[in-house]
Amino acid sequence: MRKEAALFLSMALTVGMMSGCAGNGTAGTSGGSTVAQQMEEETAQSSSTGFDGTVVLGATAPLTGPNQLTGGYYVNGMNQAVNEINAAGGILGRELVLDVQDEGTDQSIAINATIKLIESGVPAIIGSYFSTNCMAVLPEIEKNKVPYFANGSNPDISASKNPYVWQIRVTDDFTGPIMADVALNELNMKNPAVLYTTASSTTIQKDNFVKAMEEKGNPVSENNIYGAPENESNFSSIINQILGSGVDGLVVMGVSEAWDVALAQQLQSAGCDIPLMGSSSFASAPFIEVAKDAANGWYTVADWSPNILGRDLDVPERAVAFEEDYEKLYDAKSAMQSAWGYDCVYLFKEACERAGTTEDREKINEAMGSTDLQGANNYYKIYEDSYHVMSTYIMLCETTGGEAVPVRIVNFR
Known part of the structure; x- marks a missing residue:
């Protein structure tokens, strides 16, 4: 029970930050606040805490339907990274905020969720861990030129050679x-x-x-x-x-x-x-x-196992630290979706810092091409044997x- 409570509390907190999500079974903010109102509130709060404004990172996850449990793990990992980054000063002095849209169980819902994020102006999107949903949104991603972190494992995602798609998982x-x-x-x-x-x-x-x-x-x-x-x-x-x-x-x-x-x-x-x-x-x-x-x-x-602690296993310190902190934060072990979400947030942070911007999609996307990062789940860089497939081991x-x-x-x- 503690495990499920932690997961769904995290989901509730994240959904509460969403900017007026509604329709297609997507949860919305209480009181029906608009995007503008939400951003004004966040900006005011940031000013009082020493941040120079906010940067809103988009994401999609299954928050309803049969996959909502894994969706909760996914969001937990993202939130953990956001908390760590903000505690260390944010990204280029700005507070990082998540806007998570529900991708439900249908490709059309995933497409609509992605379009909402694109239209809201987010500088990048952490995408689905279902390959079918990733494939479904690729045309919108390329048309609107927004960096997209794909967590599906189908090699057709990278084979599309969409310059704005970065495949995080082992294919x-x-x-x-x-x-x-x-x-x-x-x-x-x-x-x-x-x-x-x-x-x-x-x-x-x-x-x-x-x-x-x-x-x-x-x-x-x-x-x-x-x-x-x-x-x-x-x-x-x-x-x-x-x-x-x-x-x-x-x-x-x-x-x-x-x-x-x-x-x-x-x-x-x-x-x-x-x-x-x-x-x-x-x-x-x-x-x-x-x-x-x-x-x-x-x-x-x-891709991942949370049972790395206390074992004679050659794993990166970043992975150990992630799992230790996750268990302290949620009183439960992580799942592979948690590690994917966590690493995607840090990949975005690193790209923004190399690009010198939290707003310019093109510069952030260009900076992704020089990724060299040890994450919790994997070591990420660009390899010549594939197009934008960034993982190194399993x-x-x-x-x-x-x-x-x-x-x-x-x-x-």
Whole structure:
């Protein structure tokens, strides 16, 4: 209960700062204050606290619907970074304020939320961690020339070569080969089954995994590859086929908490005793919390795990400090969404300081091209092997005792 209370308190505080958000299920400020009124209040408050005005950073997150729990983690991470930055003097002397719009569960809502932020004049936007939502808003981002931090993992985001989009997470074309290496060399899967959601991003991850297995001399049989739609909730038929096929492991590319939980619980009920490896969502705090015992035994190639404290693991000091401070602030462990949100705020801060402005979108975007930053979740810079994909490593985890326990850091660059 303390965990959920902390999460939703943070969400409530952030929503309270929103500038008149309304419509499409988006929460609004109490009393229906207008953007102008809100900015006047913030400016007056800043003057009394020593800041030279405010800078409003835009963001979208699922604040309603089935993904609101992960959305709460996302906003928590952003708020933590904002608090730290303001305590240290803000950005170029200005107080940093978040304007978080609800992206709901529909691409049209995500587009409308992004347009609202663009029209309000924010200098940059922390975007969705759902690839479909990121892809949906790309035309608006390019048309309006606003820097956009994309937290979806679909490589099509960077392949669009939108000059204003910066892909923060490890992309699926990198994780597929990493998963193949772990499956073969650490889990000894020589004849695995593959199950994936038929969403575009996980299809790409599946294709790259299968390709990597073949390149390593261990091709996956077409008969052992299974697809299921994103809204699937009954996996009994697929599970029976997998467990009756003689495979020596199962590799899963999931996309949502509900899908992952249903699969894990049904595998447990079926008495599955083969090695299991999943995509990053299988290491997420919401998945483990809801799946309970069924989450144990899964290996994952994950963006982040909060269980880095007190372990013999070579992780950056920035990651340790982030987790320690998060737990003090919210009386709960973070989630990968928390680390993404946190790092995006700092990427924006660093770009503003290099550009010498908190307002000029073009200069801030140009400054992103010289990023060199160790964040909580990753080390970010520009690499020549991809377009604006900035991450450097990923984490191998094993879930045991209800925790995604880090095994090691996997550097892929």
